[in-house]
Every structure is written in C-alpha cells, then in structure tokens.
Amino acid sequence: MWLEIELDTSNQGLRVSARGSRGERPPARTLLPEQGVDALQAFASRIGRAIRGGKSLDAAAIDEAQTLYGELIDGELRDVLVRLGEAAKERRLLVRLFARDRALQLLPWEALCRPGTSEGFWGTDPRLLLARGVDSSEPWEPREVRGAVRVLAIAPGPDERALTALREALAASIESGDVEWLDPIAGPDISPRVLFDRLRRGKTPHVVHFLGHGGVDLAGKPVLRVADDEDGEEVWVTAEALGRELSASFYQELRLVLLEACEGAKAGAFGSAAEILARAGADAVVAHLWPVKADAARVCSSEIYRALTAADRTSGDIGAAVAAARRTLLARSAEAFSPVLFLRGSDSVIFSFEGRRVSKPAARRGSRRLAPALQGLLEGAFTMVVGDVDDDRATLQREIMSFMQEHGDAHVEGLPLSTLTQRCVLRFGHEVLHSLFQQSLTHPPSAEGPPLIEALARFVRPGVHVTLLWRPHLERAIAAQHPQRTLYAIQPSVADTSGKPRVVKRAAGAASWKMDPLLPRHFDLENEIVVLRLYGGYSVETRPIFSPPILTEDDHIHGLLGAEGLRPPSWMEELLARPRIQPGLFVGLSILDWRHRMLLRWLYDHRSAPKDSLALLTADAEPGEVEIWHSGGGLPGAARITAITEDPAQLAPLLADLGPAEAR
Numbered sequence: 001m002w003l004e005i006e007l008d009t010s011n012q013g014l015r016v017s018a019r020g021s022r023g024e025r026p027p028a029r030t031l032l033p034e035q036g037v038d039a040l041q042a043f044a045s046r047i048g049r050a051i052r053g054g055k056s057l058d059a060a061a062i063d064e065a066q067t068l069y070g071e072l073i074d075g076e077l078r079d080v081l082v083r084l085g086e087a088a089k090e091r092r093l094l095v096r097l098f099a100r101d102r103a104l105q106l107l108p109w110e111a112l113c114r115p116g117t118s119e120g121f122w123g124t125d126p127r128l129l130l131a132r133g134v135d136s137s138e139p140w141e142p143r144e145v146r147g148a149v150r151v152l153a154i155a156p157g158p159d160e161r162a163l164t165a166l167r168e169a170l171a172a173s174i175e176s177g178d179v180e181w182l183d184p185i186a187g188p189d190i191s192p193r194v195l196f197d198r199l200r201r202g203k204t205p206h207v208v209h210f211l212g213h214g215g216v217d218l219a220g221k222p223v224l225r226v227a228d229d230e231d232g233e234e235v236w237v238t239a240e241a242l243g244r245e246l247s248a249s250f251y252q253e254l255r256l257v258l259l260e261a262c263e264g265a266k267a268g269a270f271g272s273a274a275e276i277l278a279r280a281g282a283d284a285v286v287a288h289l290w291p292v293k294a295d296a297a298r299v300c301s302s303e304i305y306r307a308l309t310a311a312d313r314t315s316g317d318i319g320a321a322v323a324a325a326r327r328t329l330l331a332r333s334a335e336a337f338s339p340v341l342f343l344r345g346s347d348s349v350i351f352s353f354e355g356r357r358v359s360k361p362a363a364r365r366g367s368r369r370l371a372p373a374l375q376g377l378l379e380g381a382f383t384m385v386v387g388d389v390d391d392d393r394a395t396l397q398r399e400i401m402s403f404m405q406e407h408g409d410a411h412v413e414g415l416p417l418s419t420l421t422q423r424c425v426l427r428f429g430h431e432v433l434h435s436l437f438q439q440s441l442t443h444p445p446s447a448e449g450p451p452l453i454e455a456l457a458r459f460v461r462p463g464v465h466v467t468l469l470w471r472p473h474l475e476r477a478i479a480a481q482h483p484q485r486t487l488y489a490i491q492p493s494v495a496d497t498s499g500k501p502r503v504v505k506r507a508a509g510a511a512s513w514k515m516d517p518l519l520p521r522h523f524d525l526e527n528e529i530v531v532l533r534l535y536g537g538y539s540v541e542t543r544p545i546f547s548p549p550i551l552t553e554d555d556h557i558h559g560l561l562g563a564e565g566l567r568p569p570s571w572m573e574e575l576l577a578r579p580r581i582q583p584g585l586f587v588g589l590s591i592l593d594w595r596h597r598m599l600l601r602w603l604y605d606h607r608s609a610p611k612d613s614l615a616l617l618t619a620d621a622e623p624g625e626v627e628i629w630h631s632g633g634g635l636p637g638a639a640r641i642t643a644i645t646e647d648p649a650q651l652a653p654l655l656a657d658l659g660p661a662e663a664r
Helices: 037-053 059-072 075-088 161-169 171-176 192-201 239-250 273-279 294-309 318-330 372-378 392-406 417-428 430-440 451-459 473-481 553-560 570-577 594-603 625-631 648-656
Strands: 002-010 013-020 029-031 093-099 128-133 149-156 179-181 185-187 207-212 214-216 222-225 236-238 256-261 284-288 315-317 339-343 349-352 383-386 463-467 487-491 502-506 514-516 529-533 584-587 614-618 642-646
Touching (some): 002 075, 075 093, 149 294, 161 294, 171 294, 185 192, 192 239, 236 239, 239 273, 256 273, 256 294, 273 284, 273 339, 284 318, 294 318, 294 625, 315 318, 372 614, 372 642, 392 417, 392 430, 473 487, 529 570
Parallel strands (some): 149 185, 149 207, 256 284, 383 463, 383 584, 584 614
Antiparallel strands (some): 002 013, 013 029, 284 339, 315 349
C-alpha cells in the first residue's frame, strides 16, 4: 500500500493533492500562506537550529509540528491515510512526498508530529514509512542478493577519520558476513578522473557510501567535493556527472547511495544531489538536510546498515531502516530529522534476500583488509608507544588487593592500581610492594609476549619507540623481527630521570643482549632502533635484572618529573626529537587514563602529537573514547588524533600474514 502526496506553491499558498495505491484521489486543497509555506519555513529554521546545536525539540517546536501536521493532513486526505494504513497491516504504508518547489524541498517534513502526541513524528512513525518521491523514467525492481551486501565507501581528501568511523560502525555487520567491505576509494589523490576510473574497474557494489563535503555551485548545480588540485584549489564534481558515471552500475547491482555529506539533500536550481542521483537510476538515496555531528552520522549509518542487511531479514527495506535510525537518533536530539530518504519506486524494499547465504569473512582467508588509517601509518616511519596490552596490571591489582584485605584494609575494592599501590606503600613501604610485584609476575620475564606486539614489531623501522610494559615484550619482539639491526633498550633511573640510565644493547647479527656501561654519545637513528623503557620492571637480558617499577601515584609523577621538571633529561633530548616529528602509533593507551595523558604531554613537550598519529583501541574501550580522541579533548595542544577500535585476537593474525610490502 502506498500514498503519494504532491506539494506545490501558488499565489494562494500551498497546494496539496494526493493519490492512493487503490485509486483514491481526495480533493486537492490549498493552505493559506500563513498556514502553509510561511509557517513551514519558520518551522524549518527552528528545526535547523536544534539539529545544528545537537538539541532536542522544545515544547514550542513540538506544538508547531502538531499544528502543521493537522493543517496538512486534514479532511478526506486524513481519511485516505487512515484507511490505507489499516489495509497495509503488517506491511507498513509507504507515503511519498513530491515537493515540486525548491523551497518545499528544503523543509523538514519528517519532523511534523501527529496532534495529541509528543513523539508521533512523521519520520519516526512505526506504522508508516515516509520518503521523498522522485520522478524517473527508469524501471524499478528489487535486486536479489544471494550473499553479503557489498558496500563501497568513497572518501576523497587526506582526512580519513570519517572513513575509519564508518568502518568501525559496520564492524559487527562485516564480522557477521552481512556486509562485504569493498576496497574504499579514498585519499588525497581522488580526482574526478581517478574516481571514475576506480568505479569502472572495481567490483560492482550494492551500496555506495560517499563521505565528504557537498554544496550547490554558483550555477545552482549540486556538487560534491573530491581531492584538491596541484595548486591546492578545491575540486568539485557535479552530482549529475557522478550519477552519469554510476548509471551503468544502477543497471547491474547498485541500488542505494548514502550521501554522508553536508547538505546532500539541499536543493539547487536543478534539484538536490540526492534527487539527481535517484533520477539517474538509484532506487534509493539517503542524504542530510543539515550537517550533523560525526558521532550522530556514525550512529545513523550503523543503524541503517544493521536494519537493512541483517541475515535474519528476507528483504532489505530502506524505508524501515531509515525510520529505525531516526528513532535511535531521536533519543538523543533533533538530529533524527536531518537524514531524509529519496525513493524512486513505489516500494521501499530494494533488496530481496530469498535464498540468501552469508558466511563470516574469517572463513574466507585474506578477505579482510587493514583499516585505512592503520595501513597508511604502517607504510612509513612511526613511533610506537605501547601501554597496557598484557594482563600484568590486572594480575598485580588482584594480588595487592588480596594482601591489603588480609591485613585489615576493607576499602580497597575498585581502586585504580596507582591508588592501590600508593596506599600499600604508605602502610607497608616500598619493600613490601616490590615483593608483591615480583610474586604476582610468577611467569618468567622471558614469557611469550602479546601476539599483537609480536605482529606489529614486523613494521617497526629504525628510530625511537616507547614501552610502558614491565616485561621486555616490545624489545624482544623487535629483536626477533629485525636480527640485522642494532637495538638499544634504555631504562631511565626511576628515582631521578636526570641520573644515569641503564643501557642494554643487542648488536646487529648478535644473539644476546649485553649491558652497555656507557650511554652512546650519538645514536644512528637511520639504522638503529632504540626502545625507551619508562616504567621499569624486568630487563631484556637472558638473566633479567629487576628494577623498581613505576607503580604508585608518586612514581608516575616523579618518574617523569626530574631535576628539570617535566622536561626530559638532557641525554634524552636527542632521542625524543624524532618521535616529535613523525606519527605515533598508540597501542594500549587510553585518553581516559591520567597516566597516559601525562605521558603524552611529557613525550610531546605539551605540543600536539604529529600529524597522522593513530590510537589503536581494543573492543572493550569505554563508550565515547573514540570521539574524545577525535575531538582532541585532554590531549596536548588539543590535537585531534584518529582512533580506531580493533580486536587484538583478529588483528594480530592479519598483521602476521602480511609483510611490510603487502601492507602497502
């Protein structure tokens, strides 16, 4: 069942006409300007302010939404809507709006609200599906999909944070086999020629997802931004040109285009980018009327793909998927009314999944690729900073907590390790704490390291790297992967960073590590690898030497505060010069942990981390942490750092199967 509502302007006001799927044609009506266009434009301004501010609609806006709905859906049109809705039963009624005037296309019809309700918005109504209609002479039919839904992301430009966020949003669907992630068309060199060439040569997708900037040029044509030219000038491609290039794919398997671009639904003199792509042959296009925050766009995409592609579906209903995404977004703000659906046909089912079989990508060897941000970083020189990637901290925490409780301290449950160890020292002294430390690390210091560190060590290049681990996992892994390079493991004095550090060297081609009594006067960082061991613990020799570890709150503060304050000792200045100019790979660091924030401030001398630095988070990272890294909150220089979430158990074997050349 469907209902088409045509909206147009005249000298008298807003003209409303409709026709139903059973031949219904209620009489056309005209709303006076103060009831129609003028009121709708004022309403649109109110909705736009709420969306841009990430706020919910206030009571006045909801009252206005109810009034406008009552004016628009009235009389015989209301009766037809009710009867068709009842006849549709479990297949929800599809309502398509055909806005003939440009001003009407800019209005948030999805935000109109049924009178008598506070959340009965048209765009989130569970009893019907709302879309913008598109006139097209092209035929329409759902595409049969036998396996995973193939998604092609297009992300021109040097900033890959949006692409990374999309990949993370789809991670569960990719892992389950519901979605196949095609090689993205991304990067700073994606000119129109390169874009069109890649589209012609690549595997035909079911979905194209564009991430970037959109707008309307001076001629009134909707445009999308691609890479800058050689002079740094912005280069744009018209939506019409992109639609013409995609038209061959529309005749094959491509059915859906998602425009995650600011104002992709904004109409120019020739319609919006979304409308033009639908006219070119896309069965459905999802675009935004207003720019939304990155996390809202990510939630929207995740919900759409989950509802559209899940393996338990017998069909892929884009109308139901967009409505579900809007309901999820509505719980947080009015950003729910920015995404709009343009639909070419009279049914929102664009995929048929009858007879579909999906399999997890793990069963198809080599099908998974590295996240673009990680792949790009591993292709060049970088500084690896390793934080909490083993179980030693949790093991020690349990040991000390048990000891403290046995000795009458019942208030230690849930304390952070630095606080717990500080409490232990204040009551029992450092000797007891260090004894507990050595008891808890019962496995030999030479025990096998975390698989992720072993795998990443293959990509390490000459230069300086940092570890916070108490065991020598990083330096052992690097030594195993780079036997022909000279390695140094340098541990500053815990008591005083301006004092003499402990230096252990593995010469190129040698099998063993030996203590070097003197700090080299100069390091050849073009050929040698230096690991700074900042947290003490066990050394890397065959018979490891124990050094007091950084454990307590005082240790963390004074371990970095030497005679020169937060500045590193003079012998370390040469070593830190390189990490301060090349990207950092932060493994096992959390922006929510004060120890790690303090480390980054010390490492980068209160300046921003170098461009293209990357935080590699695990799947159990706290909700919202990725967004904090991206926003620069708590970071030195308020630097925005790309963060991605990976399961170490899956990433390690993927890296292990690749050589540095293959990662490129």
